[in-house]
Amino acid sequence: MTPAARLSAAIEVIGTLLAERRPAADVLKDWGRSHRFAGSGDRAALASLVYDALRRRASAAWIMGEESPRGLVLGMLKVARGLDVAAIATLCDGSRFAPAPLSEAEHARLAQASLDDAPAHVRGDYPEWLDTPLAAVFGEGRAEEGAALAERAPLDLRVNSLKGDVDKASELISHLSPEPGRWSPLALRIALEADGKAPPLTSEPAYLKGLVEIQDEGSQIAAILAAPPRGGQVLDLCAGGGGKTLELAALMDGAGQLYAYDDDLRRLAPIHERVQRAGAHNVQVRSPRGKMDVLEDLEDRMDLVLVDAPCTGTGTWRRNPDAKWRMRPGALAERMKEQALILDTAARYVKPGGRLAYVTCSLLDEENVDQVRGFLDRHPGYRLVPPAEMVLALGERGMTLRAAALERPEGLLLTPRRTATDGFFISLMVRGDQAG
Numbered sequence: 001m002t003p004a005a006r007l008s009a010a011i012e013v014i015g016t017l018l019a020e021r022r023p024a025a026d027v028l029k030d031w032g033r034s035h036r037f038a039g040s041g042d043r044a045a046l047a048s049l050v051y052d053a054l055r056r057r058a059s060a061a062w063i064m065g066e067e068s069p070r071g072l073v074l075g076m077l078k079v080a081r082g083l084d085v086a087a088i089a090t091l092c093d094g095s096r097f098a099p100a101p102l103s104e105a106e107h108a109r110l111a112q113a114s115l116d117d118a119p120a121h122v123r124g125d126y127p128e129w130l131d132t133p134l135a136a137v138f139g140e141g142r143a144e145e146g147a148a149l150a151e152r153a154p155l156d157l158r159v160n161s162l163k164g165d166v167d168k169a170s171e172l173i174s175h176l177s178p179e180p181g182r183w184s185p186l187a188l189r190i191a192l193e194a195d196g197k198a199p200p201l202t203s204e205p206a207y208l209k210g211l212v213e214i215q216d217e218g219s220q221i222a223a224i225l226a227a228p229p230r231g232g233q234v235l236d237l238c239a240g241g242g243g244k245t246l247e248l249a250a251l252m253d254g255a256g257q258l259y260a261y262d263d264d265l266r267r268l269a270p271i272h273e274r275v276q277r278a279g280a281h282n283v284q285v286r287s288p289r290g291k292m293d294v295l296e297d298l299e300d301r302m303d304l305v306l307v308d309a310p311c312t313g314t315g316t317w318r319r320n321p322d323a324k325w326r327m328r329p330g331a332l333a334e335r336m337k338e339q340a341l342i343l344d345t346a347a348r349y350v351k352p353g354g355r356l357a358y359v360t361c362s363l364l365d366e367e368n369v370d371q372v373r374g375f376l377d378r379h380p381g382y383r384l385v386p387p388a389e390m391v392l393a394l395g396e397r398g399m400t401l402r403a404a405a406l407e408r409p410e411g412l413l414l415t416p417r418r419t420a421t422d423g424f425f426i427s428l429m430v431r432g433d434q435a436g
Ligand SMILES: C[S@@+](CC[C@H](N)C(=O)[O-])C[C@H]1O[C@@H](n2cnc3c(N)ncnc32)[C@H](O)[C@@H]1O
Pocket: 219, 237, 238, 239, 240, 241, 242, 243, 244, 245, 261, 262, 263, 264, 267, 308, 309, 310, 311, 338, 342
């Protein structure tokens, strides 16, 4: 496919996903099925155009003065890809498979319109209804935070110390030019190709042997700051597919006992194979079994309980630009209810003197500091670990992380703008010796 034909396809796909309110990934998959002639390069380039347009949906629409699929793609070429009007006009020449030529109005807007006078939610490319909650967290910086969340995310790997070290992993994937992480000593970062395509990492021998896992550096930091004790008893209460479970196991050097639970059996399912691949022998997966309480024997026994809570995922908008626009206020209210309930459940398992780590990939106070404050009000037996103490788990890098992150008494907030990671909130609490 020519670059112009890919643009036409992007306009078509965006038209479908907006009209049918369907996830971009589904629409792209359907498009691939009905256009078998398109090669993997075409499909990757198309996906990249579609996701870039979604990342910059508000600013692209502002530039073009309309939110049509064509307007979003043309505006994106200017705001995300930096193409000037002449370059865009060359692509849109109206030839077979190319988009129709630019109208006079489109030409004028692409040449002259700017984001200078746009409101924060447009410059930051986030839904308008989230302006107030984001202003409460970031104040005047919210547009810049949003803009950083509208960039593409790099591909981050975590080296599995149960299988080898960073040098060994770097050598095995040297053809991908990995760079060491800024904060996590386990992280390797791989830059994406110019069109946003990631290398086929899951086919690499280093991945197949369990030496590297795909995990954002922010997520890696969250598990490190939770500081699972070697030889201790740890419960990962919202383990999902096991991203943090595997890291906790490695941080514990495979010693002690790590229990992994999730109330969604399907989400938990991949963990079995991943634990095998990682050689994480101290992990015991506790699958939900209907109404049975499968964690009863862990009550009051855990040195650490990690709550990697279900959340709105506002911190991962770089990877899910689609979810950003589909998020509704009702979903936030729902997640807040779940978070409070899960925190209360988690408290049952923490032993006196044990710790409770609360993590979200959200930026919103409602899901972060407010949840922690609510928990502490309901459980006066717990106290906060000050972020200054929490970052000691990262050694010297902890100090620079603390300076870069947004610090609140309740925890640290990482963001793409501040720490070049996904957005993560991390809070640590300790149960006093008395009842929690
Ligand atoms: C942010 S995801 C976990 C991601 C995972 N820890 C990782 O690092 O890959 C949140 C998880 O919480 C689970 N969850 C939601 N409500 C729960 C509950 N009441 N008890 C346990 N897990 C729950 C969801 O099924 C989801 O898998």
